[in-house]
Amino acid sequence: MLQVRNLSKDYDALSALDNLSFQVDDGQFLCILGPTGCGKTTLLRMIAGLITPSAGEIILDGQKVRSPGPDRGFVFQEYALFPWRTVQQNVEFGLEVRGLAPAERQRTARAYIALVGLTGFEHYLPKQLSGGMKQRIAVARVLANDPRIVLMDEPFAALDCQTRNVMQEELLKVWDAQQRKTILFVTHNVEEAVFLADSILVLSHRPGRLVESIPVDLPRPRDRLSPELHRLRGRILDLLAGQVSKTELLGETCTTI
Template identity: 50%
Template sequence: MSQDSTLPDYKRQSPEVARRFAELKERPVKLDVRSLGKTFDSAKGPVTALNDISFQCHRREMMGVIGASGCGKSTLIRILAGLETPSQGEVLLEGNAVTGPGPDRGMVFQSYTLFPWLTVKKNVMFGLEMTGNSMTAAEREARQWIELVGLSKFENSYPHELSGGMKQRVAIARALANRPKILLMDEPFGALDAQTRASMQAYLLEIWRHIDLTVLFITHDLDEAVYLADRILVLKPNPGEVLEMIEVPVARPRSADQFHDPEFLATKDRLEELIHPKVQTEKIELPIVRMTEVGDDVE
């Protein structure tokens, strides 16, 4: 690690990691978010969900977004997907304004959003056929992505026959089948148990390593954010604003063995500090009357 003791632990980068970030910043900008704002009307008047959000995501970058409840994470990703319209600012994808949903963005939600009446193969083919591919071309393309996520043996199975992790792999394959310019993921593994979640994180990293893919994902899991991301955008709540952009100093390729590395723990501690700042609380004195003699003192 760098010997610069003036830097906090989460900012100290090994020469290898520093080179990686220098190279990342030289890549083309995939996603350019400029002064983004979103205000909703309510019975009590306008409510600002997002205010002056600006950042860039580069080609082949894996970017995480975290923040406390009320910071507008889901609103942000819905705007990026074209499912919400911003009140101010703009979103550019490879220089083109995002004005609505489109096949240039793949979207994976926390719920699996699969069509229960379609097989795995037909689910992955659906978007391909909707964008004008013939059935033969759609089937050929779908099978490539199904194989990539390791589900070739289940291509004729229905969603109810799959585990949660397998369903989410199908959702990822379907999102990638149209070869989007960026993959957007909103808490994609939040509904999974811990073991399956860990497996899905490893699957995502393996997919990302083998294809030209840029990913922006929302998560509330700090371990997941540090494990997956190159950089982490931290939002503060009420209204949602950029609090900090953190460059993750953990070397790639990543593995679960790194969860206890000093740089991993230092980054996680910094995220915890930003999202859940320590506050001074007053000692509460209540007029409690002891109702029985317990014979000991618990404090």
């Protein structure tokens, strides 16, 4: 469904991403894991069509990506809600842009607000919500547009580890309820990647290059404490040994909810 071919990006003299190739199947949950500054956000922004590659190409459903489009939804690293709009108005935003009638917009937005568990908060402003609630609304806003692919850039990085664990589980529930949309989820947390992904692309230190593509054939729902997840985490950390400090990639360990 999505093919990334020999993709590179230079910012003047700085090489951010170097000759990256991979593909994503329809309905796959792909995690992209790599140290800070290795070009993960740059990669997502190129797939979103927000910036142009220096070399290589991105093909989505057989078409070369040249500009942004409603087929790609983006959940940003920082919360990107409109502060002056209520929860309901934030989720309706893309539907308004697409010209849906008000009644249809309201119905759709309410359904997605319910999907992320925030019924009752429709009239709140973002400043009245917690970090986790804001990120849920950001997810609802993207899903309400029914994109072909959801690009998520460390959406839970700003959350404390317990909220992060809850959000990971809720995202998987929403993903199931949504007939498993294709997701590209960027993180620099190994635990998050092994818990969420069907497949993990491990990137090197800057400039980001593919270290290895690792399929995660573990049944869902996954147990964070299982020996299989633990082994996989160890294998990925070994792969990255020498690239970055283990502390950065492990983040906070949080096993209770």
